[in-house]
Each structure stands twice: as C-alpha cells, then as structure tokens.
Amino acid sequence: MLGVCYYPEHWPQDMWQQDAIEMRALGLTYVRLAEFSWSKLEPQEGTYNFDWLDKAIAVLAEQDLKIILCTPTATPPKWLIDKFPDILPVDINTGTTRGFGSRRHYDFSSENYFRESMRISEVMAKRYASHPAVVGWQTDNEIACHDTTHSGSDNAKHAFQAWLEKRYGTIESLNEAWGTIFWSMEYQDFSQIELPILAVTETHPSHQLAYRRFSSEQVVRYHDAMIAVLKKHCPEHFVTHNFIPMTDTQADNFALAEKLNFACYDNYPLGRTDLFFADRDTDTFKRYMRTGHPDFASCSFDHVRGISKDNFWIMEQQPGPVNWAHHNPRPLPGMVRLWSWEAVAHGAETICYFRWRQAAFAQEQMHAGIKRVDNSKSVAWQEIEQFRDELAETEFDLTASVNSSVAMIMSTSNQWVTEIERQGDSFDHQLVEFEYYSALRQLGIDVDFVSPNADLSSYKLVVVPCMPIVDKVLISALEASPAHIVFGPRSGAKTEELTLAPELGPGNIQRLIPIKVESTETLRADCTMPILYKGASYSAGRWNEELAIGEGVKTIARFSNQQAAVVQNDKITYLATLSDVEFLRVLLNDLAVACGVKTYLLPEDIRLSQRGQFGLLFNYSAQAKRVDLGASEQLEFVLGSEEVAPYSLSIYKRV
C-alpha cells in the first residue's frame, strides 16, 4: 500500500481538503501526521492546542485516508528547554552542550526529558485512542540520528555509574572483567568512573564498550517506555518507528524494534550512497550517483526486515533530490518507481513517500516532495501512479514473506568492537558487511539478517562477515543448525568484555574448526597483496591473520607467501583476510552451490529478488540486459520480460 508524510501545519487550512482529495486520487492509504509538532500542540507549558490536528485528521478521514500519528519528541520546544536545561545533550568529542535550534536536542539520560516525553505521548495517545481514522503511531523520529545516542552529560555519567553497578555488582568484579590493572585504572568505587571521553589518549576498550552498551540501553529504555504509553492507551493501534540505517543508530536495533508491531525504514538511496561512496573515484561514484548502488538500499531493507516482525514498511521514500548529502543529484527517470519496487521485493508492505509537498521554509526547503512548493506535481507523481498501477496489475501479494535459505548475522555490539578497536584505518565494519552482502546479491541470493540469538535451523548457509564476540550460545546454535557457516576475519577473537579470547582467535569458534590466529596485521588499503583461489588471483589484505591449522582443516586459498588465507572443514569456512568483492562472489557461489542454495549468473548491475511467488529482476544500468534464469522452473512474466529494460524491472511468477 501507499502512503505519504504530511505536515498540514505548514500550509494554510484552505489547502487541506484539496490535498486530501489528491492523495486519494493518487491511491494513497496512509498519511503520517504530527511529527515534530510539539510547539504547535503545546505552545506553552500545559496549554494544548489540538484543534488544527483534529481538523486535519477530519479532512483526511473524509477521503478515507488512514492516519498514523507521531509522538513529537524529536523536537522539544524552546520553552521546555528553558525550563529544563538539562534536556540538552553534551558533545562527547568536545564536552560542549549541544544547543537548541535544530532537532534531536535531547539527552536520553535526562530524567526531566524522559518524564516530559511520556507526558506528551500520553496526552496524544489518550486523545486519539478511539479516533476511527487513526490506525497507528510512529514513535519520535529517526531515533539516534545526528549522533545523539551518546551524551557526555553529568546525567549520563551518573546513570552510567548506576548501570555499571547493576551490571557488575562489585567494583572488584568490574576491575577484573575489564582489566583495569592496566595503566593503573583500578577503581575503588563506581562513583569514580568517568565517561570514557575527553581523556589524554584512547580510553580503555572495555570501558568504551560498556558505555556503548549503556547508551544503547538508555535509548531502548526511553523508546520502550514510549511504546508502553502508546500501547496502554491505544491497544488497537499499531506502533512503529522509522529507522535510519542500522549502522548509524549506535544502538541495539533488535532491542529497539522488539516491542514494535513492525519496523519502518526511511529510504534515501541517493543521499546515503553519496555519503557512503564519498571517497570513491570518479567512475565508481558517477556510475551510481543518480541511481544509488544496487545493493545499498537493499541492504538496509534486509536489515530492517531482520529487526521487524516479518515484513516492514518504508515510512519515508525519497521522491527526488534531497538536501543533506555532500551532493544531491536528481534520481534518473524511473528510479522512484524502481526503488519502490525494490523495497517491495525485499519485504515492504507499504511505501510512504516523504513528503507530500516540498516545504517552503526551514532546513529542508531543498528536499523534494511529491508536489512542488507551487503545488504542481513533481516527476515522482507519475512514477508513483505507475507503481500503484503495476502493483494492481501484477496482483502482487504484499503480505507474502521473503523466504531465504541464507542468513547473515548482524550485531551492533560487534560493530562497536571494531569501532572502538580499529587496529587498521582501512577496516570499516559497514563496508566489510556490505561487501559480503553485495557478493551474495550478485549471485541472486536473498539474504536474511538475523540476530546472534536467532533460530538458525532453517538456513543452508550462514555468513558472519565480522563478529569478534561469539558466545557459546551462538556456537551451540551454529552447531545445531544444518547450515554451513562462513566466518570473516576477527570473528571470535574477543570475549564479551572486549578482552582477547584466551585461547586466541577465533575463540569459541575453535569448537567448530580447529584453527588458531597466531598473529594479525592490518595494511593500508592501497598496499595489499593477492590471494590465490583455484588458480586465480584476487586482491586482499586490509586485514590478515596468520593461522595455525589443526586436523581436518583444508586450506582452500593462500596468500602469495603460501600461508593459508581461507580454510575450511565440513561445517565452517573461515576467511583469514579481507578480500575484494569479486573473490567473495566466487567463493560464496561455490559454497552456496555446495549447500544446495541456488545461484544465478546475473549480468552486471542486474539484481534478482524473490518474494512469495514472485521474482523481480532489477536493472540499474543504462542498457537493456537479458537474464538467463535457468530452465529449472516454469516462469511467467507479469511485468516486462527476461530482457530487463534500463533503469527498470521485470517481474515473473512461478507457476
């Protein structure tokens, strides 16, 4: 289904009705309202003004539109900040207070803000609990955006100390767990422990990891309390949240999403690609600047599907150029439609576009909408119509699930480990995971992202690009799973407290494959070296491990000095290096085939996804491309054909 983000408060009331009529004409079902509207809803402390919102809902409901309301907590108004200045967070890199004047100016450790947030949420929830047009809620907005998970405030420090006491019980136990004997960091009391910021040089990694865990839990605590308020008063409504990319929340995304009915993603393929590819050469950058990389938005779709209950929503879909990346290109014609279908292919049930009409003022005035500021229709309009019609014509089942036999394990705490202990500047957790994901996607493989304590019994292949902390519970789950497991380097190297695995890396994984990491090195990205696999040479080496190999372990790829680069037994394939995507594609193809996972020989820039009965072929290139899907199944094309048009897609149905 389709929806839109709408800010009636930005426009004269006399435009609302026509807006609602046009929304319906476009085939929209949902309208998201009230995000960021606290100062409008409560212009002074305790003085509420819901008239405008009641009116807006009424006008929209008249056109049978369903309303999703937002708690307006991402933007506390100035009067509230002036009353409780401790709401403002403190920058952990400078120690200065992050002031009012934009958004997300709140500290998750401010009890004043916690209380006030629940108050306004409750007021709204009570008011709209039984409104017939209101169907659900979005909590806050893009929680943790703008690096707001961490605060260096005194509030945060005291909450952290209490959190530590709860986690470790005694100070001796903390000293022991972290190894504070190093550099005389032993504590006598929890009240001595500072936040691990603004020190002379790098702080203790265990201290840092604890602070990240604490900060994440503060976010979850806040978010869960808000969900509880909404569910208490509005038991019939769904509660969701619009996530930014998983790697940016600095929070445990599985925990954040756990109490939601489902999760949403805010999808900005061009802005995100611009940031992620900022250091790429001209050719690579230019190639995808108006389309987004074929796997980048998809990776986020699969992430969000992973933390959602089954499928997910797009709460904000980029409809044109945005305003916030280094450069903000126009999508190529057809891309808004293609992105919408790509989200559907990965499990989206509803696509809401951001925003109805481009704002005439403020920070996002250069962010395109479906309608322009002069109320004309932007180019996205026609593409949304086309998408709407194609959904109907293909009879696409938006409730169907994506069924994958390949899983990747995703774990924010493991991302933190690599951020805290970089060890080499060319190690980037997001990039490492993306490269494995992209290799799988180039083979036409659908991927489930699962949590470290997921049920793995249904997978044939489990891929773990980088997971330094692998606990024994996961080892047991992996042992029990029928899947073959692929581990990237660093896996299992650390304990839960970010100390070294006492038996050397890969730590607990040694129970599955008898190897030991005897030394580790990192190299500059441009100073790497080849590995040899089945007679061909591939680039590798940003991170290299020297392995000692036990019984029953085969070396299947070697460094140029003959040391083992990739080793294997029946259960496990372990990569002792970071390689290029090409090697990953070749290796994962061999492994997938061996596990009985079907792979495809897809032309460059072609991607294949399967959902329910449908298969979707996407072409991110300027040339029409013919795809050979093999003769194994009976297929019927319901959109396009095996010759996929440029910047377009084809859809087939298994019959």
Added chain:
Amino acid sequence: MLGVCYYPEHWPQDMWQQDAIEMRALGLTYVRLAEFSWSKLEPQEGTYNFDWLDKAIAVLAEQDLKIILCTPTATPPKWLIDKFPDILPVDINTGTTRGFGSRRHYDFSSENYFRESMRISEVMAKRYASHPAVVGWQTDNEIACHDTTHSGSDNAKHAFQAWLEKRYGTIESLNEAWGTIFWSMEYQDFSQIELPILAVTETHPSHQLAYRRFSSEQVVRYHDAMIAVLKKHCPEHFVTHNFIPMTDTQADNFALAEKLNFACYDNYPLGRTDLFFADRDTDTFKRYMRTGHPDFASCSFDHVRGISKDNFWIMEQQPGPVNWAHHNPRPLPGMVRLWSWEAVAHGAETICYFRWRQAAFAQEQMHAGIKRVDNSKSVAWQEIEQFRDELAETEFDLTASVNSSVAMIMSTSNQWVTEIERQGDSFDHQLVEFEYYSALRQLGIDVDFVSPNADLSSYKLVVVPCMPIVDKVLISALEASPAHIVFGPRSGAKTEELTLAPELGPGNIQRLIPIKVESTETLRADCTMPILYKGASYSAGRWNEELAIGEGVKTIARFSNQQAAVVQNDKITYLATLSDVEFLRVLLNDLAVACGVKTYLLPEDIRLSQRGQFGLLFNYSAQAKRVDLGASEQLEFVLGSEEVAPYSLSIYKRV
C-alpha cells in the same frame, strides 16, 4: 600617487630622518602611521603618550610627506582587556573565548569596546585635526579579518535579540517570516532566541541569515560611529578603510564603505592566489604561484572600485614574499611593477606599499618590505622607481574613471545564502562569481561591480552569476535598464527571508522571462556532464536546474539529455547550470557582441583594461605576445607595443 605604510615606533628614532629622506627620494606622497599603536599611545588607562607620534609626523612632514593616521582599534592593549574582559569575542564554532595575544581580539557587540574605541578615536582626532601634515584617516585595520564579524558571546546574543525585535516587531511575525513551525522551533518571546550556533545539527537558515545580517550591521554600526567621530573633529580630512577581499568580510561591503570618502584595498596577489588555488593541481597552481592569477587581484580591484565613490586606493601593496599563506613564493621579477599598473588600470589613484621596512620581530617578520631589516633596498625598490617614472612618462591620468558598459551585481547577503544553504559541496559562491568575471576579462571587457540597488541605466550588459534573493525593486530596475541581463543558476530562487520563492525559481525573475525551475540537483565536481552550444560541447553540471519553459523563450544550449541548459528571450539569458569558464567566455562573447559591447580576441594570459584615454595590456606569461586590437580606433603606444613583453605591460592612448 605613491605611498607607504610606516611603523616608526618599531625603529630607533635616529633612523627616522633618513627614512623620510629616502621616502621622498622614492617619490612617495603618503605615509600611513599609527596602525596598531594603541599600547604605545596609551600605555596605561588614561595616560597618553603622543610624543613619539608627533615627532615622527614632524620628521616626515619636513620632507613634504603627507600623513594618513589610523585609529589603533584593531589591537586593544592588554590592560584594556583585563579591565573589560567582555571585549574578547567568542568562537562560534567552539563556544570558547578568543583570547588576547594576536590582533582583532574584540567583539563588535561589546558596548565597553564600542565606547573605548570611540574614545581613543576621538582623542586622536582632536589632537591631529588641524595638523597641517595630516590629510586623512584609516579606520581600524582590515575590519572583519580572521573571521571576527561573528561572535558567539552573550553580548552578541542580547544585541541579536534586540535587533530581531526591531526587525520583526512581534514574535509572531518572526515565526511567520522564518517558518519556525518546522521542527517545533516556534518562539514565544525574543528572549528565547539563541544564536544559531553549536546546535545538534544545522540550524534554521532564516535564523542564520538574520544572524549574518545582524552581525554585518553590528560591524557597520561600529565603523560608522568611528567615521562620525573622525569627520566631526577632522572635517577637512578624508576617511577611508583598507578592505580585505569582499568575500571575506562577511559584512555588507557597500554599507561599510558608504560613509567613507573612498575605499582602499590591501593587495596581496600571491598570498590570496595560494589560498584560493589551494586545491588546484600542480600545473594550474604552479603556473600562477609567482604572478597571481591574472583575474584574481583584478576582481578585488573592481569590487573595491564598486564600493568606493569612484576610484579607489591600494593601501597595502605586496612588495615581495609574505608570511601568511600556505606557501609564500617570491614574485617574479617585474610583478610588483605589473601589479601596481594593474591596480591603476582598474581605477587606483594611489598605491601605498606595505611596509617601508620589514619588521625584525613578531608575527610578520617574514613579510617582505621595500627595505630589508638591515636597511638595504629589496628588489621591489627598483620596480617602484620604474612604476613611478612610467606614471610620469606616460602622463597617466590617475583621476580618470573606468567606464564600463558591463556590470556584475555583487551582494554579500546572497553570498550568505549560498554559504548557509550549500546544497552541494562543489558550489562555491566566490568561485562562481570569479568564473563569470574571468570569462568577461578574457574578452577584454571592463567590469563594474554594482550593488543590487544601483542605477543600471548606463549598462548594455548586466551579469548576475548567483543571486538567490532578487527583490521586486531590482526587477523594476532591470526592466527599466536597456541592458541584456544574464542570470546564473539559483538566481531568484529565494525570498528575502531565505524561504523558497512561492512561484518556484527564478522567483521574481519570472516577470522578465517565463521559466520555472522544476527541480535542482548538485553533482560532485568530477562527476559532471557536457552541455551543447552551437555544436560544441562544454563541461558543466556542478549545479543543474530542470526548467519548464514558457512562451517566447528559446533554448540556446542543452544538456546531453536534451533538457534546456541555457534559455533566452530578448531581455534575459538564464543559465540553468554551472559550466566551465570556456563556455562562459564563448556565451558572453556572443551576448556582448549582440549588445554592442566590444570584445577582443586576447592571447592566453593577456588582459586588457581601459581607463580614461588609456588602454593597458598585461602579459602574465613567460612569452612575449602580440595582441591584435582591431582597426577600429587610432591607437598610440606610450609604453611598449602591441607585442607585450613577458611579465610586463604595454600602454596605448586613444587619439
């Protein structure tokens, strides 16, 4: 005429007389004194010491030298800072106080400093009002240098709040004008409004623009008060100021210069080129590192002539290597003479060299002077003599005006708009303006920089490289002008308050040409695309607009996707993209010719300027170059010939 900046207080008194004799021998008329000398003039609060200055003036006057005095306010002494610590400004990027120990350590919003500045100015003005050798005053020094226009102090905040109240009257009117409904930024009272700094993420653009306007007005308020003090007590003296490049003041330069008798420029071609070209490749950088770019100093000359009453002065002319750029090359032999003539060609009446003798100590000890620290003559000496003699031999009329039929509109507030709302990292307002200017200069066209409310009736061609805010008064002036108008992209896209033009870009310009900007994109500078004009292809695309075109509008250049890149009607040419300089040169040549503006086919690195009866040809290259000026006029060479020598110039007279 010639002059020099002199700091007698840096040298033993017994050197002064010989200095004065040598100044006269060099043919100097003016000597600037007392800049930065507050601690010498008032060593303790209220205890004045003018003896040394009286003596220095006397010694110089004896040689018939005329004195320009400076208010010493760019460097408040330590005792004053200790008495009024609120004089120190606050860094807007960090919130920390910018301390004593260099210069310009004052806050334009400190009322204590305002009062003290006027006091010392008045003391000096009264003392020297009737001194026969004193002819004029320089206010302060390089106002706004070192990013001092903006301060993050409480003084600034309170003054800003008062300024806002004055501008907007009611808080409702401010909320409405800015659109503070966005992100719940609505205010209930002016006292709630912070400076738009140190927030979680980017602050409201209208808020930022207001802060820039306020800060600029604070500078003008301070400067105007100082001018008033000087004019009150010294009605016979001129009052001027030595400007840094217009783009660096962060103030309305027209307003700053309005009450001055004329404006001065401090001309450092190598230092400025080093900074401006810092990211250029080896060949481009090396080519001009010892000459300066042919158009870079000139552009500043024309800027300053634009804000001056008619002609202008060079108050500080670089005589050799400086100390403050990333790299500080030696000028090539002949360049000090060439730069002096180039300034004259663009309207300079007087050139003062900085400084008489290189300082032996402190921050600028590596900054060359006319004389070296051992009192020997630096290489500049002979070049100044040559320039002096050539001025006499050519009988150059230094009072003549530059008469141009081509104007460019210059507006600091429009520069601010593009700095506040970058939208693409490769958009640089200074560069955009420079590229248009350079294209015109390569055609031998003299350019007037004019303010947005200038009289445009005398121009044949008006060029507006980037002016997002175009108000209706300017539209009327353009309509009334006989000139053809060239607009670059972004023009007219915004309202006065930095919101979007409700009718879409180019906003009010639509009254002159029926086009609408339907979407805007920015691209990375290395990822652009060609445009086609008259069968040739040119590079373009850092900023691109998608145009809808009304009746009577021709498309004269197209993007490779066939969309309109440059459109035109009789009155207006509108560029929907940022192109390379080569395209601008070709297009502007065609437009100039059509408007009856004479253009020239100049060899590379040759520039032509005309002033009064004189034409001046400059050669910035290592090769002699022959220039074909066409047969239209009777010309007589008074210096050199049509074959312009390397790093030299030729001058002809129209007969």
Added chain:
Amino acid sequence: MLGVCYYPEHWPQDMWQQDAIEMRALGLTYVRLAEFSWSKLEPQEGTYNFDWLDKAIAVLAEQDLKIILCTPTATPPKWLIDKFPDILPVDINTGTTRGFGSRRHYDFSSENYFRESMRISEVMAKRYASHPAVVGWQTDNEIACHDTTHSGSDNAKHAFQAWLEKRYGTIESLNEAWGTIFWSMEYQDFSQIELPILAVTETHPSHQLAYRRFSSEQVVRYHDAMIAVLKKHCPEHFVTHNFIPMTDTQADNFALAEKLNFACYDNYPLGRTDLFFADRDTDTFKRYMRTGHPDFASCSFDHVRGISKDNFWIMEQQPGPVNWAHHNPRPLPGMVRLWSWEAVAHGAETICYFRWRQAAFAQEQMHAGIKRVDNSKSVAWQEIEQFRDELAETEFDLTASVNSSVAMIMSTSNQWVTEIERQGDSFDHQLVEFEYYSALRQLGIDVDFVSPNADLSSYKLVVVPCMPIVDKVLISALEASPAHIVFGPRSGAKTEELTLAPELGPGNIQRLIPIKVESTETLRADCTMPILYKGASYSAGRWNEELAIGEGVKTIARFSNQQAAVVQNDKITYLATLSDVEFLRVLLNDLAVACGVKTYLLPEDIRLSQRGQFGLLFNYSAQAKRVDLGASEQLEFVLGSEEVAPYSLSIYKRV
C-alpha cells in the same frame, strides 16, 4: 645483553615461576617491572601494597634475572586525581581539561602532582635501595608522549609568568626582547601575560618560543627531581629513561638525559614508519611497511646515542605488529633479529623486548609480545634466540663505541622555531633532518648527533640541516673545529629570541662565510624547480633563498634562473634550498671525500655501520645484494658474507 618488559600483575601468580624459567632459557639478563603500577602499589592513599612486587622480584631473582624498576608516575590513580583535580592537564588547542581514563593525565606544572610523584618515587626507592636483584630504575615512561609537554592550565600560566620574570628580570626587558610593540602587545606587568594559546589568530613567535622553553624546563625540572630522589636513596643503581623519538618530546632532550646514567629508546620501526610515511604514495609506503625505512629507526638510535653518555639501550623493542599506528603490519620474517642487530650496530648495549606476553585486556591487547596470550611463543621468540646466539658466536663487543668523524647538530629549540614559524606548509623539520641523515647513511657514513655546545674538535665534517638560531659560542666552536661545515637553509636566520638576524641570514654564520640572504620563499612540494650541480639536474625548491655573495665564495650549484643554490668557501658549504635526497647524497659524498671521510657505493636498501672492530651490512630488500667494500682494509666476515642475504645482515671484523 637482552631483557624484557614484564607485567606480572597482569597474570596469575602461579604463572610467574615458569615465566622466569623461560626468560632465563631465552638468555635474558634484565627484567623491567612496575611500570604503570601505582594503583596496585598504593590502592588507597597511603596504603601501600608491595607484596606482589616483592614476590615477583623474588621469583625472577631466583633465576638470576636482574631487575629494573619503574617509577609508576605515568599513570596516577583515580583516587589521586579525585583528591587533586589540578593534576589533570589542559588541552592547549581547545582549553578543555584532559581527563582520566588513559595515561599521562598529569600537568608538569601541578605542584600537587610534583610532590606526589616524588613521594611515591621515594617510597619505592627506599624500599628497593638495597635489594640485591634490583640494579636500576626507569623514570616514569615515555615522558611527553601524547603531547603532554604543554598544558594550558592556570598552574602552567602562573608558573610561566614566574619563569618569564626570572628570565627577563623586568617587563621592559621582555617587551624589548620580544618586540611586543608589534600589534600593541606591550605588557606592564608579568601577571598580564597569558599562555600563547587560543588567541584570535597566530600569537607572537617570541612568546611561543618562550612558552616552549618554559614547558621544556618544567619537564626537565620534574624529571631531574625524580632522578635526584632515586640517586639519593639508591646510589648503587643506574637511572635511565625510555625515550620516544626526539622530535616528539617537545623538550630539550640533552637536558632531559643529562642526569641519567644512560638513555634508552623505545624502538617501534613499523609503527613509526607508518606515521612518518602516512602521506607517501603506494609504492614508497608499501616498500617499507613491513621492514621500516632503513634509516628511520637508525636515526633515532643515533639521536639517543647522542643524548646518552656513550652507548644506549633499547628499553622496548617491537616484537611483532603493534596496535597504535594507522595500519599495523606484521614484520617480515627476520626483521626482529635485523632490528636488534641494527640497534647494536648504532651503539645499543642491551635490547629489551616489549613485552613478555601480549596483554589479554585493555588498550594494548592487539600489541604483540614475545609470547602470545595463550602462552605460546610468537615468531619473535626464535629470532631473539638467533640474535642471542649470533651475539655470542660473533663475540660482538657490546661495550665498544661508535666512532664517527661526521656529526650532525641536533637542537630541539631550533625545531620549535620552524614549528612556530612554518612559513611554508612543505617545511617539516623532522623530514629535513631525516633527508640529510639518510643521504649520509646511504654513503655508509656513521653519524654522531651532537648538541649545539658539543666539542666538535674530533670531526671532519659537521652537518647542520636546519638551525635558525646559531649563537656566537657555536660559531667559535665551529671556527675552532677542523671540520668542514654544511649548513642547510634557514640556518642562522634568527636571534635567540626568534627575531630576525639584524644582519640578515645566515646571521652569525656570516662570520664564517660572507653571504647574505636577501629574500626567502617557500613553494608547494609539487611545484618545485631543478637545480644544476656538475652538469646534472636535481629536484629542489620547497624553501629557497636568494643570496648575495661576498668575496671568496664559490657558487657550486645554481637554480634554473642562474641564482646561487649552493655556495662554498673552504670552511663552509651553504645550501640555499631544500633539495631531494639524491642531490644531498651526491653533494655530501663530494664533501666527505674532500674531508677525508670514507664513503661507500652501497646498493639500494643496503646500509653499513661500524662499531668498534665490527662492520655490519644490513639488507632491507627482498634480493640478496653484493657489497663492494673496497680493498683498503683486511676484513673477515664473522656472519654472512659480502653477499648480504635478503632482510638479513652480514658482519665483518677488521683484522
């Protein structure tokens, strides 16, 4: 001899005895203990716990290992910081306090910390003064590391004011010496003087130099007091310190080492090369990333020998990958042995490896040890055994001196001058010195680094790459020395107070060669120009001086514009430019030969050092290389041959 750094407190007591037995088996003599152990030795104020240390010493002594103890002052414990918060230093770039949580969190100007440091040092010294196994002390650890020489605290400010008063006597004398008349910086009282930090723009260079001198003296004051405590109570023990690279201490290294028995160096060739070569291109960087540059560690060895009494120690030798550089490669096989021998070749008497066993926790858990965290032996183990055996087999005399006839003058205060007054971004004092050093080393010349007031009577060639401040005492020493002197550009250009030499550069050096520097320029590193020497062209030009040349001075190399690039008389060769290393190699070869210093034609990546009777040839390349040592001496190879194996060495003895 061999030793190791050991942290028994990081491991269960039941491992200690086996550790000690293995240390002895490896042939170790020394064990360094108690570094960073304050919180373990004094867990609460005044409550000491020496049991563990007594026990550890006893266990080690049982194996005849000798103990070096450390004062634990690099890591004050949290209870001490909480009692005296003024111990924490203040960041001079931001003004924020540098907090607890890592190491070196102390301010050399905190009197509280001074007193507490001497207290804990005295307690330890008294306790172990007569312990038979304890032989010496290491003060603190890597003093000044992490930019801790400078603090922006009030303590530092007040101590600085007192220091200034002592140095200058009267405020008038300071004003005069610095030239504070510039920019109205005149002071009336010492109490007005701020630290030269956090100002609006660059602060006064003389002010900055004074602050650097003061800060250096604060470090020396602290360090000397600690040495005095140790020497008072432990007159039989040696006292040493483990230095970081000389360029990083920001202190007068000669002064710091003066009261020590000898100096130590902490040798991390790969980490240091990674940082020093961070901006190099792929080929240059990759070539040495696993070996270190052949001259980089050596240069530090010679530095430390220079500040030591005669020979020196390596207190910490890298045994494998480290954790703290941008990238942390694995040493190539053989490099730990090669580095150990390279240190010996340059005068090391003892090599201690860091650390015995890789730490399982905290900041350095990725830093390799001789043993791995699982107690297995890392690859370094076997290389240390080989080195131990070769030392014995070759009967190498570790007490012999390095005897060189070529000296380079090293002066931290001159490094400061170039850091304070950069003048060109491509001037890097460390790089300039390194290039001269590397050129000499490529010629097989051993180099002594000496202080500016060293006895120079035994040298044939003295090289001064960059020494802006050359006082008359040094001039007299140079005059008296039989050596030919080579000066690089900038030499002699400044007075003691960082003002310009009144007679122009090279200032006092003009007494030795009649030349004057008439102007100076700096160029971007990629925009330089050739010089011509003996018909060949070399790259030069990052720093260029224009020379006026007096009688008896020959120009031996010229710029392309024919100006003098290198000039010479019998006593002095003066380079007026920074050239490439190749030119320095050719020029210094000619000069060395003329002075009777033997040079060698060494293949690329081969280095030669001579110590006592021994000559050592090192091969940093992957190819075996034959070295022709000439027929002048009777040589006998005691290790390897004239064909030096890849990544290996040969040793010969003069017979």
